[in-house]
Amino acid sequence: MRPAPIASTPRLEDLFLAGLVDRENMTNLDFAMLALEPNRQHYGEQMKRLLPLSRILCAIAVLLLVDANLLGHEPAAGKVYVVLWFDTEDYILPQSDDAAKRLAAFLTEQGIQATFKVVGEKARTLERRHRTDVIAALQKHAIGYHSNTHSQHPTPAEYESLLDWETGVAEFSRRERPGFDDVQRIFKQKPCCYGQPGSSWAPQAFPSLASWGVGLYLDEAEHVGLNGQPFYYGGLLNIFNTREGPQLRPNGEWTNIQESEDKFRRFYEQMTSNGGGLISLYFHPCEFIHSQFWDMNFARGANPTREQWQIYPLRPPDSRERAFSYFEQFIRYLKSFPQVQFITGPQAVRLYADGAREHRFSASEIVDIASQVESEVNFQVLGAYTLSPAEIMTLVAERMTAQPRADTGVVLPFTIYGPSLPSPQMTEAVVVTWSQFECSAHDVYRFIQYNHQIPNAVWLGSQSVPPEAFLVAMAKIARKLMNGGAPPERVMVAPARLATEQYVAVDSPEIWSWPIFPPGFHSEHLLELARLQAWTLKPAKQSE
Numbered sequence: 001m002r003p004a005p006i007a008s009t010p011r012l013e014d015l016f017l018a019g020l021v022d023r024e025n026m027t028n029l030d031f032a033m034l035a036l037e038p039n040r041q042h043y044g045e046q047m048k049r050l051l052p053l054s055r056i057l058c059a060i061a062v063l064l065l066v067d068a069n070l071l072g073h074e075p076a077a078g079k080v081y082v083v084l085w086f087d088t089e090d091y092i093l094p095q096s097d098d099a100a101k102r103l104a105a106f107l108t109e110q111g112i113q114a115t116f117k118v119v120g121e122k123a124r125t126l127e128r129r130h131r132t133d134v135i136a137a138l139q140k141h142a143i144g145y146h147s148n149t150h151s152q153h154p155t156p157a158e159y160e161s162l163l164d165w166e167t168g169v170a171e172f173s174r175r176e177r178p179g180f181d182d183v184q185r186i187f188k189q190k191p192c193c194y195g196q197p198g199s200s201w202a203p204q205a206f207p208s209l210a211s212w213g214v215g216l217y218l219d220e221a222e223h224v225g226l227n228g229q230p231f232y233y234g235g236l237l238n239i240f241n242t243r244e245g246p247q248l249r250p251n252g253e254w255t256n257i258q259e260s261e262d263k264f265r266r267f268y269e270q271m272t273s274n275g276g277g278l279i280s281l282y283f284h285p286c287e288f289i290h291s292q293f294w295d296m297n298f299a300r301g302a303n304p305t306r307e308q309w310q311i312y313p314l315r316p317p318d319s320r321e322r323a324f325s326y327f328e329q330f331i332r333y334l335k336s337f338p339q340v341q342f343i344t345g346p347q348a349v350r351l352y353a354d355g356a357r358e359h360r361f362s363a364s365e366i367v368d369i370a371s372q373v374e375s376e377v378n379f380q381v382l383g384a385y386t387l388s389p390a391e392i393m394t395l396v397a398e399r400m401t402a403q404p405r406a407d408t409g410v411v412l413p414f415t416i417y418g419p420s421l422p423s424p425q426m427t428e429a430v431v432v433t434w435s436q437f438e439c440s441a442h443d444v445y446r447f448i449q450y451n452h453q454i455p456n457a458v459w460l461g462s463q464s465v466p467p468e469a470f471l472v473a474m475a476k477i478a479r480k481l482m483n484g485g486a487p488p489e490r491v492m493v494a495p496a497r498l499a500t501e502q503y504v505a506v507d508s509p510e511i512w513s514w515p516i517f518p519p520g521f522h523s524e525h526l527l528e529l530a531r532l533q534a535w536t537l538k539p540a541k542q543s544e
């Protein structure tokens with residue numbers, strides 16, 4: 001993340017990224033509050049679980065809740081979790097080091113832990129400048145990763161835009177892993193999360209990050225999103241494309257503290273009365289002091305040598321102080337609300353731990369799951385966990401190919417990614433024999449176990465069909481077989497659609513709006529790969 005190109009104007013890019021400004025029509029500021037989705041059914045589910053129990057149990061439960069309130073322990077349901085994070089990226093302006101230290105020290109003094117997403121070159125620069133004091137101040141917080149060199153070209157989306165799935169995954173690791181290792185070495189902490197520079201997002205980053213042990217994608221942009229709520233995508237928890245945090249940002253002069261407080265209070269009231277929620281709030285240490293972003297050196301595709309980098313001036317002292325007091329006042333204000341709880345990246349990962357990973361799926365559960373598969377293939381939200389389309393396909397394929405009487409339970413021990421390549425076009429239904437269909441189901445199961453991925457095509461002899469079409473047919477039959485029915489003589493595979501693709505943006509220059517990109521940069525290819533990974537998408541549920 002890296003917002004506005006010019007500090008003296010409102011953070012238009014931020015607003016754009018938050019969907020509040022039409023880039024083509026910049027005067028059209030729409031600060032209308034976006035409809036807040038209630039933070040799902042957490043509280044509702046607790047109440048639902050209580051319903052079948054006896055009145056006595058209900059009464060005890062209510063008494064316990066009342067008692068917990070009296071003791072000052074509010075039920076977790078109404079909490080407003082605030083993930084506060086800093087893109088710590090400016091490796092040119094030396095005073096940005098002190099800004100980061102001041103913010104970290106203030107938060108420590110307030111008893112609040114934030115998440116500092118550090119750029120690899122920033123970590124190396126702090127080391128070169130012997131800023132052990134800055135490093136020590138940041139170490140008291142969670143450390144994340146924010147790319148190796150941020151805005152030096154080619155940035156991640158630029159180099160990934162010419163690569164396919166597999167080569168892109170490998171290239172992300174080749175280019176970005178050294179900076180990750182430097183941040184880990186210098187801060188003596190494994191970075192807990194990643195977020196892209198600017199809007200330089202690429203889907204191939206996800207398997208790389210997962211293989212490094214990173215469990216969280218923490219940033220803002222619009223390439224993929226689930227109605228502003230935390231979600232799983234690409235095997236990572238995503239706190240991304242949220243709605244509230246970007247509306248709580250300072251304007252260019254840091255004069256809108258009152259508006260930000262008012263907005264926060266409204267969000268808080270809506271969230272607490274709807275079972276709770278999460279606000280993702282970000283700043284850049286450098287923006288508290290600079291006159292413009294350090295990386296305008298690399299604007300519009302420019303790539304000057306180190307000797308040519310310009311150091312932009314600081315803002316006047318009163319303007320810098322106004323920024324720090326905006327921040328300090330705002331944090332104190334947030335802290336004054338009883339249900340606000342600040343959480344770090346690792347705490348968010350625990351809070352939204354993927355319940356499907358711990359679950360052993362029985363045969364009857366898989367029948368229920370199969371019976372909910374429709375021709376618009378979507379994620380499923382069930383009891384304590386959610387399932388991505390890829391997980392649903394894995395469970396159904398495993399059950400289809402299991403011995404009829406075996407019911408030892410099925411687990412999902414690894415992330416199943418979407419296909420690497422687009423699927424074949426399918427315009428009309430295909431009818432095949434049962435023996436062919438069964439043979440293809442076994443092949444799909446083996447493919448998933450071998451590649452940890454959904455195939456781009458399922459072969460029915462010499463005919464290929466998209467995986468979503470095969471899943472729908474397979475789910476229908478799995479249900480029948482499990483209920484003791486005989487396999488049909490012939491199976492019809494009809495066209496279907498992967499409904500989760502709707503959560504991936506359509507390519508446009510606006511999605512890639514970042515002044516650092518070469519003019520007009522956009523990539524249909526990256527969003528096509530992103531849509532293939534919509535197989536991995538599902539809501540993240542609070543586990544505590």
Ligand SMILES: [Zn+2]
Pocket residue numbers: 001002087089146150196197198
């Ligand atoms: Zn950044």
